[in-house]
Amino acid sequence: MSELEYQEGRTELDAFGEFALIDRLTDEFEPRNASTVKGVGDDCAVIGEGMRKTLVTTQTLAEGIHFDMMYTPLKHLGYKAVAVALSNVAAMNGTPRQVMVSVAVSNRYSVEALEELYAGIRLCCERYDVDLVGGDTNSSRSGMVLTVTAVGEADEERLAYRSGARMHDLICVSGDLGSAYSGLLILEREKVTYQANPNFQPDLDSYDYVLERFLKPEPRLDIVQALAKADVVPTSMIDVSDGLASELLHICKASQCGCEVYEERLPIDYQTTRVCSEMSQNMLPVSNALNGGGDYELLFTVAQKDYERVKDLEGVHIIGHVTEQGLGAVMVTPQNSTITLVAQGFRN
Amino acid sequence: MSELEYQEGRTELDAFGEFALIDRLTDEFEPRNASTVKGVGDDCAVIGEGMRKTLVTTQTLAEGIHFDMMYTPLKHLGYKAVAVALSNVAAMNGTPRQVMVSVAVSNRYSVEALEELYAGIRLCCERYDVDLVGGDTNSSRSGMVLTVTAVGEADEERLAYRSGARMHDLICVSGDLGSAYSGLLILEREKVTYQANPNFQPDLDSYDYVLERFLKPEPRLDIVQALAKADVVPTSMIDVSDGLASELLHICKASQCGCEVYEERLPIDYQTTRVCSEMSQNMLPVSNALNGGGDYELLFTVAQKDYERVKDLEGVHIIGHVTEQGLGAVMVTPQNSTITLVAQGFRN
Numbered sequence: 001m002s003e004l005e006y007q008e009g010r011t012e013l014d015a016f017g018e019f020a021l022i023d024r025l026t027d028e029f030e031p032r033n034a035s036t037v038k039g040v041g042d043d044c045a046v047i048g049e050g051m052r053k054t055l056v057t058t059q060t061l062a063e064g065i066h067f068d069m070m071y072t073p074l075k076h077l078g079y080k081a082v083a084v085a086l087s088n089v090a091a092m093n094g095t096p097r098q099v100m101v102s103v104a105v106s107n108r109y110s111v112e113a114l115e116e117l118y119a120g121i122r123l124c125c126e127r128y129d130v131d132l133v134g135g136d137t138n139s140s141r142s143g144m145v146l147t148v149t150a151v152g153e154a155d156e157e158r159l160a161y162r163s164g165a166r167m168h169d170l171i172c173v174s175g176d177l178g179s180a181y182s183g184l185l186i187l188e189r190e191k192v193t194y195q196a197n198p199n200f201q202p203d204l205d206s207y208d209y210v211l212e213r214f215l216k217p218e219p220r221l222d223i224v225q226a227l228a229k230a231d232v233v234p235t236s237m238i239d240v241s242d243g244l245a246s247e248l249l250h251i252c253k254a255s256q257c258g259c260e261v262y263e264e265r266l267p268i269d270y271q272t273t274r275v276c277s278e279m280s281q282n283m284l285p286v287s288n289a290l291n292g293g294g295d296y297e298l299l300f301t302v303a304q305k306d307y308e309r310v311k312d313l314e315g316v317h318i319i320g321h322v323t324e325q326g327l328g329a330v331m332v333t334p335q336n337s338t339i340t341l342v343a344q345g346f347r348n
Numbered sequence: 349m350s351e352l353e354y355q356e357g358r359t360e361l362d363a364f365g366e367f368a369l370i371d372r373l374t375d376e377f378e379p380r381n382a383s384t385v386k387g388v389g390d391d392c393a394v395i396g397e398g399m400r401k402t403l404v405t406t407q408t409l410a411e412g413i414h415f416d417m418m419y420t421p422l423k424h425l426g427y428k429a430v431a432v433a434l435s436n437v438a439a440m441n442g443t444p445r446q447v448m449v450s451v452a453v454s455n456r457y458s459v460e461a462l463e464e465l466y467a468g469i470r471l472c473c474e475r476y477d478v479d480l481v482g483g484d485t486n487s488s489r490s491g492m493v494l495t496v497t498a499v500g501e502a503d504e505e506r507l508a509y510r511s512g513a514r515m516h517d518l519i520c521v522s523g524d525l526g527s528a529y530s531g532l533l534i535l536e537r538e539k540v541t542y543q544a545n546p547n548f549q550p551d552l553d554s555y556d557y558v559l560e561r562f563l564k565p566e567p568r569l570d571i572v573q574a575l576a577k578a579d580v581v582p583t584s585m586i587d588v589s590d591g592l593a594s595e596l597l598h599i600c601k602a603s604q605c606g607c608e609v610y611e612e613r614l615p616i617d618y619q620t621t622r623v624c625s626e627m628s629q630n631m632l633p634v635s636n637a638l639n640g641g642g643d644y645e646l647l648f649t650v651a652q653k654d655y656e657r658v659k660d661l662e663g664v665h666i667i668g669h670v671t672e673q674g675l676g677a678v679m680v681t682p683q684n685s686t687i688t689l690v691a692q693g694f695r696n
Contacts, residue, residue, distance in 0.1 A: 009460065024463075025462055025466045025483065025485070029473065031479040032477050033445045033446070035501070036446055036481055038481070039446075040482055045446060047446060047499060054396075056482070059484075060484060062487065063489065065486060065487045065488060065489065066486070097381045098404070100404065100405075100406050102408045104413075110360060111372075118374070129380050130380075131381050131384040132374060133388060134404070136408060137369055138366075140491075141410070141490060143488075143489050145452050145488060147406065147495040149404065149406050151402075151404055
């Protein structure tokens with residue numbers, strides 16, 4: 001009676017990466033409605049026939065995959081689930097206005113636990129002036145699955161897609177990279193210690209910054225506003241959810257271009273460097289920046305003509321430039337060798 | 349380290365009904381954006397500052413809770429997940445235009461299984477001229493959780509909220525009630541037999557109608573169109589996902605009114621009656637209609653002045669009228685006794 005398991009010709013899910021799988025599954029869908037401006041393949045869908053576009057995005061966080069209840073306070077989780085969805089709207093150079101939250105939970109959770117979760121949801125909504133306009137709570141057989149839908153808006157001429165990067169554009173990134181993943185490494189280390197000895201009290205005080213980066217990321221709507229104020233429209237944009245390398249490759253693929261970024265230009269916080277040196281002699285901070293995910297910074301390209309307008313924007317770093325497609329996506333080391341970028345994104 | 353289990357003052361989730369829980373969790377949220385017309389508490393959120401409103405809704409289906417892989421073909425599941433979300437747009441008297449699908453799956457599922465799921469998603473999108481504009485696939489620890497976000501539109505003056513029913517309005521329902529739940533009863537019966545004897549081949553041919561009602565429900569967008577053509581705007585509207593009683597109570601609560609429906613007016617298909625008589629001597633078809641869910645018909649009220657316009661609409665049944673709040677929600681039996689309606693909705 002079940003169609004679940006195909007005996008013949010079964011292809012395991014991990015035979016594809018997440019993005020290749022989505023490409024394959026959604027390949028045959030053709031838009032039919034005039035109001036569908038952009039469908040699958042960017043940070044948000046873009047909808048609407050007028051100048052003012054509506055942006056819609058959904059983001060799922062699943063227990064045991066995207067978060068571990070051992071070290072994720074529920075209030076932080078609620079905050080993060082909303083923040084991550086808002087970050088997708090920021091990544092289109094848009095402004096979020098509403099969110100809807102679907103929570104599937106097992107009866108392992110209490111009403112008080114859900115209230116903690118919603119306290120975090122509310123905090124993030126208030127912080128970013130976003131309205132909660134829908135929510136449903138469903139049972140699940142095990143664990144918690146949170147899906148947040150965010151709705152935002154942007155004027156058509158200010159929208160930034162992944163596909164707009166052009167030769168010689170400057171590549172910019174906000175904030176710093178690799179710190180969220182460093183926070184995760186610390187939490188995982190303490191979890192192992194705690195499991196070996198439940199009387200152990202983890203001392204996390206000295207890791208405040210990287211822990212907060214992982215547990216409570218912020219959507220960079222301040223950068224969207226700063227760009228508007230500076231009268232700059234990025235030629236392309238994406239948020240850094242899976243690590244810089246993966247996101248650069250998304251832009252290169254969508255824009256049919258190559259890119260060159262400079263290792264010494266990558267913004268890395270000293271605490272990220274400290275965590276790496278504590279963890280292992282072989283752990284390089286630049287690897288966390290390239291492949292550790294969860295920073296939710298904005299990666300974007302701007303035309304050369306906008307150099308003067310972006311070079312002094314607070315929290316914005318120019319890390320490289322767009323090249324022709326044939327040259328691929330590379331990082332130039334301080335020793336002037338080039339390393340080809342590969343997506344090894346760690347998905348939070 | 350974990351905040352998961354509160355030892356003191358723990359309130360179990362089932363101490364609240366689903367709707368009371370959502371009310372409690374979302375109680376303190378206050379809309380801040382001018383574009384937020386309607387937030388939590390109806391079938392869709394209503395967004396937008398112009399005359400043309402955007403409708404947004406999310407709907408989650410979780411394995412083991414809303415569907416059982418033993419008897420749910422994946423193609424049907426994909427179709428149903430989209431259909432149920434579109435039904436929420438229909439329930440606002442709106443027209444759906446786009447959907448986004450989030451799938452969380454364990455590696456128990458193959459790529460081919462997801463392709464089946466997406467074949468159903470595509471079929472429903474094509475049937476209702478809706479564009480798939482986003483999708484993500486995530487890992488989950490166990491089972492499948494599907495969340496569909498639907499985006500639609502409606503002119504402000506044609507929107508139907510739950511809250512607009514007024515004294516003496518006529519109560520109408522489309523299609524027939526209780527057949528989806530009857531289909532579920534058959535599938536559950538065959539599952540038990542199959543588990544006892546795996547060589548057993550279920551004979552489901554004679555239950556085509558009720559099985560299709562459960563496995564492949566249709567959003568009643570034809571009714572939305574028929575009402576527009578008849579130039580009728582319902583004063584209130586909701587879709588029948590949890591059974592007629594539960595939905596009537598939602599309208600009564602939101603509209604601060606009572607209602608009276610007539611048992612002999614409830615549309616019940618003969619196959620529903622047949623399944624009930626097969627199952628048990630004590631199973632009444634009217635119970636399936638009132639409390640069995642998953643029909644996804646439209647329940648709506650219209651002003652008395654519109655009687656002539658709705659009385660002959662195909663597939664629309666007038667089953668009662670709106671009363672004052674103090675009289676509560678009741679069903680009148682053929683023997684002229686009244687039964688107070690209680691929500692026992694079975695959630696699909």
